[in-house]
Amino acid sequence: MMKENSSPNLKFGPGGSKDYSQYFNFSDAKVISEEEGKTTYRIKGRNIQINSQPDYKEGKRRGKEDIEVHYGFEIPEEMRDFGKDKLYHITTYGCQMNEHDTETMKGLLEQMGYHSTEDRNEADLILLNTCAIRENAEDKVFGELGHLKTLKLEKPGLMLGVCGCMSQEEGVVNRIMMKHSFVDMIFGTHNIHRLPQLIQEAVFSKELVVEVWSKEGDIIENLPKKREGMRAWVNIMYGCDKFCTYCIVPFTRGKERSRRPEDVIAEVRELARQGFKEITLLGQNVNAYGKDFSDLEYTFGDLMDDMRRIDIPRIRFMTSHPRDFDDRLIEVLAKGGNLSEHIHLPVQSGSTAVLKKMSRKYTREAYLELVSKIKASIPNAVLTSDIIVGFPGETEEQFEETLSLVREVGYDMAYTFIYSPREGTPAAGMEDNVPMAVKSERLQRLNDLIKELSRKNNDSMLGQMVEVLVEGESKNNAHMLSGRSSANKLVHFEGPQEWIGSFRKVRITDTKTWYIKGDCVAEAAAVH
Ligand code: SF4
Numbered sequence: 001m002m003k004e005n006s007s008p009n010l011k012f013g014p015g016g017s018k019d020y021s022q023y024f025n026f027s028d029a030k031v032i033s034e035e036e037g038k039t040t041y042r043i044k045g046r047n048i049q050i051n052s053q054p055d056y057k058e059g060k061r062r063g064k065e066d067i068e069v070h071y072g073f074e075i076p077e078e079m080r081d082f083g084k085d086k087l088y089h090i091t092t093y094g095c096q097m098n099e100h101d102t103e104t105m106k107g108l109l110e111q112m113g114y115h116s117t118e119d120r121n122e123a124d125l126i127l128l129n130t131c132a133i134r135e136n137a138e139d140k141v142f143g144e145l146g147h148l149k150t151l152k153l154e155k156p157g158l159m160l161g162v163c164g165c166m167s168q169e170e171g172v173v174n175r176i177m178m179k180h181s182f183v184d185m186i187f188g189t190h191n192i193h194r195l196p197q198l199i200q201e202a203v204f205s206k207e208l209v210v211e212v213w214s215k216e217g218d219i220i221e222n223l224p225k226k227r228e229g230m231r232a233w234v235n236i237m238y239g240c241d242k243f244c245t246y247c248i249v250p251f252t253r254g255k256e257r258s259r260r261p262e263d264v265i266a267e268v269r270e271l272a273r274q275g276f277k278e279i280t281l282l283g284q285n286v287n288a289y290g291k292d293f294s295d296l297e298y299t300f301g302d303l304m305d306d307m308r309r310i311d312i313p314r315i316r317f318m319t320s321h322p323r324d325f326d327d328r329l330i331e332v333l334a335k336g337g338n339l340s341e342h343i344h345l346p347v348q349s350g351s352t353a354v355l356k357k358m359s360r361k362y363t364r365e366a367y368l369e370l371v372s373k374i375k376a377s378i379p380n381a382v383l384t385s386d387i388i389v390g391f392p393g394e395t396e397e398q399f400e401e402t403l404s405l406v407r408e409v410g411y412d413m414a415y416t417f418i419y420s421p422r423e424g425t426p427a428a429g430m431e432d433n434v435p436m437a438v439k440s441e442r443l444q445r446l447n448d449l450i451k452e453l454s455r456k457n458n459d460s461m462l463g464q465m466v467e468v469l470v471e472g473e474s475k476n477n478a479h480m481l482s483g484r485s486s487a488n489k490l491v492h493f494e495g496p497q498e499w500i501g502s503f504r505k506v507r508i509t510d511t512k513t514w515y516i517k518g519d520c521v522a523e524a525a526a527v528h
Contacts, residue, residue, distance in 0.1 A: 029041045038050065040205075044178065046207075047205070047207040048208045048209075048210060049201065049210065051209065051210065052211055052213055052214070053212055053214075054167070054170050054173055054212040056170060058214035059168065059250075060250070067218050067292070068218040069218065069219045069221055070218055072222075073193060073220050073221070073222050075108065079112055079196040079199070080113065082112050082113060083109055083115075085113075086113070086124040087125070088114045088115070088124065088127070089119070089120045089125070089126050090128075090129055091129065092129045093130050093131040093140065096233055098129050098164055100282060103226055103227055104192055106225075106226035107223065107224030107226045108196060108223065109195070110226055124157065125159040126159070126160050128163070129163050129164040130163065130165060130167065131166065132164075132165035132169055133248065133249070134417065134422075135421075141166060142180075145176075145183070152182050160183050161183070161184060161186070162186050163186070163187045163192070164188075167187060167188045168188045168252035168253075169423065169424070170424075173210060173212060177208065177210070181208055183208055184202040185208070185209050185211075186210045186211070188213055189252060189253055190254060192223075193223055215254065216253070216255055216257065219238070219257055219259055227271075227276070230275075231280065231469075232278070232279055233282050234268055235259065235283065236258065236259055236286060236289055236300075236303065237257060237259060237285075237288070238253060238254065238256070239254040239255045239256045240284035240285050240288075241256045241285075242285060242321060243359060244348075244360055246419065247422070248424065251424060253284060255292075256288050256291065257292060261298055261303055264303065265306055269310055272310055272312040277314065277469055278313065278314040278469060279315050280318055281318070282317075282318055285319065286320060287323075287324030287329065290302070300324075301326060301328030302328070302332075304329065304332045304333065308335060308338060314469065314486060315339050315340060322345055322347065322362050322367050323360070323362045330373055330377050331377065333381075334377040340487065341378055341381050341382055341486060342381075342488040343382070344383075344384045344386075345383055346385050347367055347386075347405065347409075348360055348386060348388050349388060350403070351394070351399075351401040354398050357430070358427070368408060371383065371409050380487070382488065383412065384411055384414060385413075386416075387414050387416045387446060388416075388417050388419050389402070389416065389439055389442040389443050389446055390418050390419045390436075390439030390442060391419045391427070392427060392431055392432045392433065394442075402446065406450065406453070407453070411454075412487075416443060416450065418436075419434075451513050455511070458513070462511060465507050466485040466487075467503055468483040468484065468491045469484055470482075470499045470500050470504055472500055473500075474492050477492075480494055481494070481495045481500065483504075489516055490514065491506055491515065491517070491518060492518075493519060493520050499520075502523060503523065504520045504522070505521050505522045505523070506518035506520050
């Protein structure tokens with residue numbers, strides 16, 4: 001397993017576009033002790049034990065060394081009852097990858113005897129599992145830390161941890177050390193399995209413990225997970241090697257590492273046995289799955305073909321990169337069965353020039369050709385996307401190319417964003433010459449178009465029959481149930497609560513922009 005050396009040198013320069021300089025003045029930091037690769041500093045009256053700190057240069061490095069897979073994880077014996085009679089609360093920000101990491105942390109904590117609570121006021125341990133993808137996600141976390149400070153003052157025994165992608169950022173860790181040192185633990189995305197030891201160190205030392213590995217670790221297979229509900233996420237790979245110029249993920253999640261197919265298949269089979277109805281295979285770029293195997297020719301298409309044979313009603317996947325979306329995958333998805341026809345295929349921009357600046361490694365034409373191939377082989381495919389407006393230098397014509405691509409593809413939905421620079425990424429150093437008013441106006445035009453297309457696509461479903469996995473009561477009407485179709489459409493219809501968790505055939509009778517309504521006509525077969 002990879003070991004990280006401690007990093008005794010606090011960093012004094014922020015780098016990137018953001019002014020973090022106020023959080024880099026460590027001139028009054030004193031070294032209290034140095035042992036076993038851990039250094040304890042005293043900073044502004046707080047002892048801070050640094051096991052390892054984030055380092056972008058390391059995070060960016062892509063070495064050739066093989067990734068080992070470990071199957072022997074266990075909670076250290078002395079920590080097995082540590083959480084007895086204690087409660088934990090985890091707040092999760094960001095993507096499904098984070099949600100899934102939270103499931104792992106819950107699994108670890110519950111094996112330590114902790115129980116979960118929804119009420120933060122009664123928690124003995126609170127973790128913020130953070131997201132770094134956009135600046136406003138970070139602002140939310142710092143706002144939250146402000147609230148938690150009051151709670152910590154009222155309840156000094158409360159343990160507070162910050163983890164997830166933000167912890168992988170140098171500037172964020174320094175800011176917490178300087179301004180929010182009431183936090184007890186900061187750890188990153190690569191050492192979640194170390195949570196029991198980190199709790200132990202923070203509790204016994206009463207110091208703020210910082211342990212963020214910048215270099216990804218090996219794959220640890222048998223970490224406990226606490227899954228709830230009828231849908232489960234399964235990580236098939238970690239990290240990303242694409243380095244799109246606006247994106248922080250390759251720095252925070254490390255290099256691409258695929259789990260062995262036999263481990264993924266065994267996990268999905270076990271989830272099927274436990275009665276889960278829907279599995280989403282997760283990765284930052286699932287289409288790159290298997291490319292890192294040196295002893296095996298096995299692609300994401302092969303994995304999906306094996307998933308098709310497992311007796312589980314639905315299989316989804318997130319997220320695709322158009323560049324790696326190959327013919328083998330299209331051929332397998334076209335076989336249908338339990339494989340969802342929903343394909344999330346982020347385009348980001350419709351302009352080849354902007355795509356080049358983003359380093360997306362495909363052109364507008366290549367993307368449209370891929371969409372045509374998908375539509376030809378999978379006629380009922382439902383396409384959704386992620387789109388950024390106002391990337392540095394984006395002209396009106398280039399933005400209009402995005403609008404025309406969106407119209408040509410006819411997306412059912414898209415997550416749209418105004419570009420915001422992330423510290424440490426190449427795009428943060430580009431001249432951002434698009435005024436905010438222009439970006440906002442472009443976003444509005446794009447959203448209007450997507451609404452129009454979504455409504456049109458939904459209208460075309462009137463009278464059709466869809467199979468819905470009933471997830472619960474509708475949020476706004478207790479008499480209605482809601483669920484998702486295989487194509488990921490939100491469907492509302494009347495029915496008793498006993499139907500929750502089952503599949504129903506629903507005839508579409510009414511459509512709105514973001515959801516459809518219908519009448520249940522029959523129970524649907526649970527397994528294809
Ligand atoms: S492929 Fe996705 S995760 Fe990877 S760098 Fe690009 S946007 Fe980020």
